[in-house]
Amino acid sequence: MDILSEAIGSVRTGRAQVCRVRESGSWGMRVPAFAGSGLHLLLRGSAWLITATGRPRALKAGDVVLTPSGAEHGLSHAPCLLKDLPPAVPRDPDPADVEFLCGAYWLDHGQVHPYLRALPEVIVLSRDNGRTSQLRSLADLLAVDVSDTQPGSGATRPALLVLLLTHVLRQWLAQNRDADRPEIGDPAIAVALREIHTSPHKPWTVQQLGETVGMSRTGFTKRFTALVGKPPMTYLIGWRLTYGARLLRETKAPLSAIARQVGYSTEFAFGAAFRREYGIAPGRFRDLESRRARGA
Known part of the structure; x- marks a missing residue:
């Protein structure tokens, strides 16, 4: 078993949560630091990623934001400071200007795997970076599953979420082979x-x-x-x-x-x-x- 598989396996001991978020007009949300790994997948519209140290980054439909070790971050309709964003509060305006999926594995006990802690606090995978068809298919399946109320969601959503996390990490690692990261194929x-x-x-x-x-x-x-x-x-x-x-x-x-x-x-x-x-x-x-x- 390689280290990435072990890191993802450790995440699976956590509690999986997935939700769809819709916003319109002037909006913003700050996600506090947590023990676990999470991601946002922008389905429609545009947004700005806000972090504690870096400059705001524009996001567009299809982009994925990954926090391998649950770093604090925020999303907003416009560039701003992270401290100025309010805590995330679910809203569902109709019509909505922007729509995205939020998914996370929360580790109520234990710590995030060292390999995930060694990765950048926030990773952005752009749709322009040659995302694979498998990643798009998983994102589509998860988006559909979140809207589905049929029995079995307690099994399907955690499985789809961990697959999506794995593919996002694979894609990022493939695009950053020169990054200061340990080789996982020794x-x-x-x-x-x-x-x-x-x-x-x-x-x-x-x-x-x-x-x-x-x-x-x-x-x-x-x-x-x-x-x-x-x-x-x-x-x-x-x-x-x-x-x-x-x-x-x-x-x-x-x-x-x-x-x-x-x-x-x-x-x-x-x-x-x-x-x-x-x-x-x-x-x-x-x-x-x-x-x-x-x-x-």
């Missing part, structure tokens, strides 16, 4: 990541992971840390807990079984590590996620 580290992700239950050590990819312990640790942004064992623990959170959310397996599946000998050891990472006990986390899924 063969040796890719093998190590695959071993960690497919077999988190194994009692891995740095020495064993290094031997698996034919590297010395020291050389493997240096290369892994430089590429991934974390030492091997720190990353392994993070993935075990991320995977554990997904199993808690998506399955009804008992805590003891999940603990063994992600590399902990007992549910008590898993619970202690989970609380250190997420600030909440596994059982409580599962209960909250179950309530949220039911709309409670």
